[in-house]
Amino acid sequence: MKIGIIGAGNIGGNLARRLTSLGHQVAVANSRGPETLADLAAETGATPVPVGEAAAGAELVVVTIPLKNVPALPKDLLADAAEGFVLLDTNNYYPRERDGRIDAIEDGGLTESRWVEQQLGHPVVKAFNGTYAQDILDAPRPAGDPERIALPVAGDDPAAKQLVRELIDALGFDTVDSGGIDDSWRQQPETPVYGLRAGVEGVTGALAAASPERPANFRG
Numbered sequence: 001m002k003i004g005i006i007g008a009g010n011i012g013g014n015l016a017r018r019l020t021s022l023g024h025q026v027a028v029a030n031s032r033g034p035e036t037l038a039d040l041a042a043e044t045g046a047t048p049v050p051v052g053e054a055a056a057g058a059e060l061v062v063v064t065i066p067l068k069n070v071p072a073l074p075k076d077l078l079a080d081a082a083e084g085f086v087l088l089d090t091n092n093y094y095p096r097e098r099d100g101r102i103d104a105i106e107d108g109g110l111t112e113s114r115w116v117e118q119q120l121g122h123p124v125v126k127a128f129n130g131t132y133a134q135d136i137l138d139a140p141r142p143a144g145d146p147e148r149i150a151l152p153v154a155g156d157d158p159a160a161k162q163l164v165r166e167l168i169d170a171l172g173f174d175t176v177d178s179g180g181i182d183d184s185w186r187q188q189p190e191t192p193v194y195g196l197r198a199g200v201e202g203v204t205g206a207l208a209a210a211s212p213e214r215p216a217n218f219r220g
């Protein structure tokens with residue numbers, strides 16, 4: 001698959017490592033420009049590109065940057081993506097440490113991913129947001145392994161969600177369908193599933209145990 005990754009930090013870098021090793025054709029971008037990604041390119045074979053070119057021809061576009069920077073992405077970011085492309089959102093809202101207050105999330109009642117989707121103008125699938133970046137490299141296990149970790153995946157488009165679930169399976173993780181994007185508060189920061197290393201049963205139970213109320217320390 002042709003994949004564009006916007007963000008080359010903890011998550012974007014490790015997804016580039018694993019996705020290239022599975023044989024996908026990966027373009028990767030950060031905020032400072034492709035010349036700053038030479039080491040990652042040499043290590044993985046991913047192609048560093050300016051952010052405006054990251055989605056060109058991509059069947060899957062991953063946005064994995066600090067949430068507050070999403071509105072600053074180029075307005076035509078996704079214009080040249082492949083027909084029917086899937087947009088994967090790994091992001092979290094950290095109002096106090098990083099992102100500042102976003103009223104539409106806190107007062108408007110939008111889930112973090114619904115807000116991202118509105119900024120980018122394309123439906124998203126939410127996954128990896130509660131996964132330790134290092135686990136992308138260290139935790140993969142074959143299907144059927146009793147120690148295999150499961151990741152929650154939210155999205156409104158069944159086909160897009162299925163594509164992401166199959167990719168995550170190929171990366172070495174089980175998945176649990178966590179519902180639509182309006183339900184994706186169940187996997188936001190400080191919910192029981194956030195950062196949980198458990199299998200399908202544990203993740204399913206943690207999603208069910210979540211409370212929709214935004215925790216006080218995740219308010220700006």
Ligand SMILES: NC(=O)c1ccc[n+]([C@@H]2O[C@H](COP(=O)([O-])OP(=O)(O)OC[C@H]3O[C@@H](n4cnc5c(N)ncnc54)[C@H](OP(=O)(O)O)[C@@H]3O)[C@@H](O)[C@H]2O)c1
Pocket residue numbers: 006007008009010011012029030031032033051064065066067069070072073090091092093128129130131132133134
């Ligand atoms: N770290 C984790 O374990 C983890 C786990 C799950 C989810 N997440 C979430 O996933 C997202 C990424 O986290 P991270 O830890 O990978 O972040 P990170 O290590 O801070 O990396 C952020 C990346 O985004 C790039 N970036 C920032 N603004 C950009 C812009 N306007 N255009 C293009 N690229 C831009 C940065 O490029 P420069 O370096 O050039 O500025 C950097 O490559 C966050 O929303 C985070 O909350 C993180």
